[in-house]
Amino acid sequence: MLAILYGATRSASAFSSTKPSVPWRNWSGGVVAFPKARFSATSEEQLADFMASTNGAVRPVGSGHSFSPLVPTDGHLIVIDQLAGLLDHDSKTLTATFGAGTRLGDIGRVLEAAGQAMFNLPDIDRQTLAGATATATHGTGIAFKCLSGYVNRLRLVTPSGDLLDVDAASDPDLFNAARVSVGALGIVTRMSLRNRLPFRLKQKSWVEKTEDLLDAFDEHAAVYRHFEIFPLTHSDYAIALSTEETDDPVKNPPATPEEEAAFDEAMRGWMAVAPGERRPLVNALAEQIEPSERIDASYKILTNIRNSRFNEMEYSVPIAAGAPCIKEILKTISDKKIDVVFPLEYRYVSRDDTWLSMSSGHEDHASISIHRTASQDYRPYFDLIEPIFWKYGGRPHWGKIHSLGADQLSKLYPEFERFLEIRASLDPQGRMLNDHLRKLFGVTT
Ligand SMILES: Cc1cc2nc3c(=O)[nH]c(=O)nc-3n(C[C@H](O)[C@H](O)[C@H](O)COP(=O)(O)OP(=O)(O)OC[C@H]3O[C@@H](n4cnc5c(N)ncnc54)[C@H](O)[C@@H]3O)c2cc1C
Structure with missing residues (x-):
């Protein structure tokens, strides 16, 4: 069963209401969308259930700080604000797992209390972990990778509702694709980060x-x-x-x-x-x-x-x-x-x-x-x-304004075709695509 926002329990079809949609805007106000509805997941299992029991268009949203139209959908906007916070940490390996809806700004203090710190951060900290890594958000420093480079493991709810735990050992290809996915492979629900001692x-x-x-x-x-x-x-x-x-x-x-x-x-x-x-x-x-x-x-x-x-x-x-x-x-x-x-x-x-x-x-x-x-x-x-x-x-930058499509992008990324293959195998119906992603990935259907 599906426990939807406000604690009500309804079926997926009951959720697809015909009420006028509430507009969604990104941080700059330059991107506006009219999703049919928002689905605010309260647990990974509930989200998996939603994905398995529906087949319409969905797009995951973080904190809406991307300038490019990655998020808009006229289907369901998937919100994972409630899948947030520290889930576990290990002071020997200096790793910690967070709900993927955790805002970067909510990580520092909690990690510090656990004797850890992230290696680097971007210019602001309002982004969610899932949203920031989906676009390869980075800070500055020749010795530091983008945030996705510090992800050890992640959990993905696929478009068909499977729950996958992905790391370099279990599935290196999916791991390399899913750490920067622009939200095209499924919904990331948790992420484990490699950290260091506080400084x-x-x-x-x-x-x-x-x-x-x-x-x-x-x-x-x-x-x-x-x-x-x-x-x-x-x-x-x-x-x-x-x-x-x-x-x-x-x-x-x-x-x-x-x-x-x-x-x-x-x-x-x-x-x-x-x-x-x-x-x-x-x-x-x-x-x-x-x-x-x-x-x-x-x-x-x-x-x-x-x-x-x-x-x-x-x-x-x-x-x-x-x-x-x-x-x-x-x-x-x-x-x-x-x-x-x-x-x-x-x-x-x-x-x-x-x-x-x-x-x-x-x-x-x-x-x-x-x-x-x-x-x-x-x-x-x-x-x-x-x-x-x-x-x-x-x-x-995937989260910022640009005009490139699949023809140009495929020449810039050696593994672009492999990413497209994984995307098509996980989402054959293209339910996670919007017009912008169709252009990025050259999907015409
Ligand atoms: C003021 C400002 C400063 C910035 N500074 C920097 C900077 O210093 N460095 C830098 O690199 N970028 C920077 N950015 C860009 C920003 O970090 C990225 O656009 C980032 O992706 C925004 O994260 P978000 O949580 O708002 O995600 P959103 O913008 O909401 O979404 C971004 C992408 O993540 C996907 N996504 C969201 N949640 C999930 C999920 N659970 N599972 C799968 N996919 C998901 C979305 O579908 C979308 O494709 C800045 C942006 C602003 C507005």
């Missing part, structure tokens, strides 16, 4: 010429545990962030509302000036930004709160192509006088052995992001920049 980080931020930071990037990336830069548009400067382990005492005062508002205010000031005339103004303001330093537990330093809504395109390119690629993007923004004030983001990510991560394969990657305020139309800007990424052999 403290010191993060420094300063402003320097973009050209100099790019010249020294490899050196900084080798010295610091994490290093990244945020090149300012229509400017010669970038904000640099270096992060290293420390035993120094915690020093992490919360940003004052004035500080938080300062950058937004500066950006508004820049916008008032025509892009072609902005450089002296932005340079002058950049030169006034004071260096800063903060120290705290790793999970508090690695992630940020992003209050301003935006849309984003991110591609990863082989490291050797990183600096030329970002320089060409900055020059294009300047030459074409594109009216964008959002900084770019430039970071390194280690190679890994999943099939579809942006850094999978034999070389480490540089990832480059461009952003557009959510209230503005991102298309003209992103359309102009995207071919530059292609020129340098870029692979798009």
Whole structure:
């Protein structure tokens, strides 16, 4: 039997109501969907029962922080918020298993109490474990893989309702496919992570010429545990962030509302000036930004709160192509006088052995992001920049805006065809596909 949301017990057909659907929106507001209904699973068995007893379209949703239309469905939206929290941990192997609906921001403190910490985190921590790994979400650091690279084992509810425990020993192919699956192989319900002992980080931020930071990037990336830069548009400067382990005492005062508002205010000031005339103004303001330093537990330093809504395109390119690629993007923004004030983001990510991560394969990657305020139309800007990424052999972030389909993607990922075979064998009816995934995987039926 199926226990549905609000504790009611109904059959699957009874669940398929004809009530008007409640719209779903992603974080940036750029993607909207009208699912027939939401199915909020309260247990793995109940979810398996639902999948086995229904045959319509389904899409799993995490916290809706993807910019690309991975989640929309006019069938059932599968919500696993309730499959969350620490399930078990082992202090000898430094591994821990979480419900896959756990938000990254709910992991740090719990792991710390269990004597563990995640190796790395992305820029924010609002994502769910399942959602973040499905798109190969990553942080920065040449020594660190995307989050999927630290998954030891996962449990998958397949489209036909089977429960599979998958790891490298039991089924290496499915393991490599399912760790970055864009939610096309089934619903992930739990994940076991390889961790390390808790640690403290010191993060420094300063402003320097973009050209100099790019010249020294490899050196900084080798010295610091994490290093990244945020090149300012229509400017010669970038904000640099270096992060290293420390035993120094915690020093992490919360940003004052004035500080938080300062950058937004500066950006508004820049916008008032025509892009072609902005450089002296932005340079002058950049030169006034004071260096800063903060120290705290790793999970508090690695992630940020992003209050301003935006849309984003991110591609990863082989490291050797990183600096030329970002320089060409900055020059294009300047030459074409594109009216964008959002900084770019430039970071390194280690190679890994999943099939579809942006850094999978034999070389480490540089990832480059461009952003557009959510209230503005991102298309003209992103359309102009995207071919530059292609020129340098870029692979798009699955969770961010891009326009590639199966023809191009199959050339970027050596194991793409094998992924498609596994997808088709697990989901022959294509119930986990939406229009976007059909395009990604070249499915025409
Ligand atoms: C402000 C902001 C900052 C960001 N920073 C970074 C960053 O630093 N690095 C980076 O790499 N990315 C970053 N991202 C992108 C973000 O990490 C990814 O898009 C991530 O996939 C979002 O996770 P989510 O939980 O919101 O999942 P959703 O966006 O809801 O879903 C993402 C994918 O996961 C699938 N999925 C969800 N749950 C399941 C499940 N249980 N089983 C199977 N599949 C599932 C969905 O179907 C979908 O395909 C950022 C996004 C935002 C908005």
